[in-house]
Amino acid sequence: MNANFVVGTASAGPGEKGFGTLGVPGTGVTMPVAVIQGRTPGPCVCITAGVHGAEYVGIEAAIRTIGGLDPLALSGTVVVVPVVNTPAFAARSIYVCPLDGKNLNRVFPGSREGTPSERMAHALFASAIRGADAYIDLHGGDLNEALLPFTIYFGGADPEIVARSCEMAEAFGISHIIEGSVAGSAFEAASVAGIPSILPEAGGQGILDEAMVAIHLRGIRNVLSTLGVIPGAVEPAAPPVHVKRFLWLRSDHAGLFYPRVAVGDSVAEGEVLGEIRDWFGRRLALVNSPAHGSVLFLVTTPATNPGDPLLAIGA
Numbered sequence: 117m118n119a120n121f122v123v124g125t126a127s128a129g130p131g132e133k134g135f136g137t138l139g140v141p142g143t144g145v146t147m148p149v150a151v152i153q154g155r156t157p158g159p160c161v162c163i164t165a166g167v168h169g170a171e172y173v174g175i176e177a178a179i180r181t182i183g184g185l186d187p188l189a190l191s192g193t194v195v196v197v198p199v200v201n202t203p204a205f206a207a208r209s210i211y212v213c214p215l216d217g218k219n220l221n222r223v224f225p226g227s228r229e230g231t232p233s234e235r236m237a238h239a240l241f242a243s244a245i246r247g248a249d250a251y252i253d254l255h256g257g258d259l260n261e262a263l264l265p266f267t268i269y270f271g272g273a274d275p276e277i278v279a280r281s282c283e284m285a286e287a288f289g290i291s292h293i294i295e296g297s298v299a300g301s302a303f304e305a306a307s308v309a310g311i312p313s314i315l316p317e318a319g320g321q322g323i324l325d326e327a328m329v330a331i332h333l334r335g336i337r338n339v340l341s342t343l344g345v346i347p348g349a350v351e352p353a354a355p356p357v358h359v360k361r362f363l364w365l366r367s368d369h370a371g372l373f374y375p376r377v378a379v380g381d382s383v384a385e386g387e388v389l390g391e392i393r394d395w396f397g398r399r400l401a402l403v404n405s406p407a408h409g410s411v412l413f414l415v416t417t418p419a420t421n422p423g424d425p426l427l428a429i430g431a
């Protein structure tokens with residue numbers, strides 16, 4: 117068999133690397149896609165980044181993965197979409213796609229007839245994710261967010277898929293691991309569809325931080341070697357810390373957010389983590405910690421709106 121592996125216009129025969137685009141019908145949107153097919157059979161791993169268009173650390177790690185993988189040394193196939201949300205990337209948009217104001221990672225598995233984000237989700241899911249045996253969706257803090265690296269997997273799928281997703285999370289090597297749920301996210305939709313999946317987060321604030329890129333690159337290598345796609349041993353990482361509860365605090369007000377903590381800080385239940393003030397400097401609310409834990413995620417720019425995330429505590 118010398119079958120070509122095809123995603124969108126990208127095609128690769130055994131031992132080949134192919135580049136192309138995946139078009140999203142009815143939107144004019146295309147996303148870049150690379151297919152790297154090994155010479156010998158093996159699992160198909162899908163890697164995506166830039167579902168949020170300004171999370172550059174994941175995007176850079178995906179781009180370097182395309183360049184770094186040698187198809188002659190591969191068993192199986194790796195499909196990489198280094199920037200999924202190309203409209204958001206072009207606009208440097210936080211959270212949402214500028215074409216419809218929707219968060220792409222809340223609309224998976226998408227819809228063929230929906231809004232641009234829903235169509236993008238559908239095209240990616242149907243063409244790149246659905247056929248994979250494992251899925252890694254690289255994220256990080258957005259332009260306005262700092263975070264301590266962590267990996268999420270979905271706990272509500274078939275127990276076999278949950279167990280394999282957890283193994284992938286541990287292999288990836290970021291110490292903080294969260295069994296959680298993000299409704300409409302790509303990794304959750306993939307898990308429900310029977311594909312072991314993880315969402316690793318590293319980096320943030322629009323900074324192309326080499327140390328954070330290295331965390332994602334080590335994680336990708338570790339997962340690929342655990343699955344037998346690339347040769348070589350798994351690079352040992354710090355022992356995993358399984359976070360039991362991941363608590364998101366959100367703003368009830370429009371105004372300015374002034375955090376009093378930094379990512380990585382340990383906090384006590386009831387501790388004041390920050391405050392929200394109005395445009396005249398008057399306090400609108402204090403933000404208190406709902407539990408003992410550590411700050412895994414923090415919004416680091418002042419603007420806040422009702423419903424916006426402020427920070428997250430791993431308890």
Ligand SMILES: [Zn+2]
Pocket residue numbers: 167168171255256
């Ligand atoms: Zn993200």
